[in-house]
Amino acid sequence: MAQDFKHLATALQTLDEATRLKLVELPRIIDEWLAPHGGLVGRRVLDFGCGFGEMAAGIAIGFDPAVVVGIDIGRGPIKGIERLEAWLGPGRLPSNLRLEQVTPGALGSVDPIDVVVSWSAVEHVAREALEKILRDLHARLAPDGVMMIQISPLYFSPAGAHLWPCDYGPWEHLQKSSAEVVADIAACAALNERQRKAVTEMFLELNRLTAPELIDLVQKAGFRVIRRHIERTDLTPPARLTDAYALDALTTEQVVLLLKKQG
């Protein structure tokens, strides 16, 4: 396995922690999960909702897949190529990496797919669209293919509003109306006008999936769960919320699923 990041040592020293996590740590975690199921070497990988493509790049650089295609409906893939070239140096982009901006519902150019990975993206897809995407991914996945989906933070968990730039407190979004949250974003000093608009849209579009709902959706699309990891918060939700919402939903921060085709 090509897990040698030494040639990137200089580039990695200049990276912030979040980027290093996506470029180095997440690909390692994915490789560890996939090892008993064919691994990453030589496989055709799709990163669904790749953002700037750091994780896709880390897989392409470190784990010798045949190809990694990162897809996103935003401009992340375009900006991501520029950013990766700036870090790695001209001409150092891995030849097995492609980042593609797609229209909603499209799955990019890799077909068939051996491995789908999706990190912190599925909670941003409207439920109806997600149901179709999961069915299409199932259809495009090779018979021995696997899919790994991670969501964090889940909507009903303490930071589920994804409003960390606005210093939102634990479960604050569940104790306010949507209009109040939108007003808080509009007043958020850490964001510029363009960011406020984007963050407002992002908040309103969160699909509010819980971990059991995600499991139900993937099973309905024909997948079988072969490994799952659930992380919970140590914080105690306010009584007002435990009266209204299931404790499990309020305290489950992260879900990670490894899935295979049924049968």
Ligand SMILES: C[S@@+](CC[C@H](N)C(=O)[O-])C[C@H]1O[C@@H](n2cnc3c(N)ncnc32)[C@H](O)[C@@H]1O
């Ligand atoms: C929070 S970002 C995560 C990006 C990346 N996975 C990461 O961890 O840095 C979620 C991404 O999902 C993308 N997204 C939402 N719906 C999508 C869809 N239908 N197809 C592809 N990407 C989508 C968004 O544009 C956004 O870039």
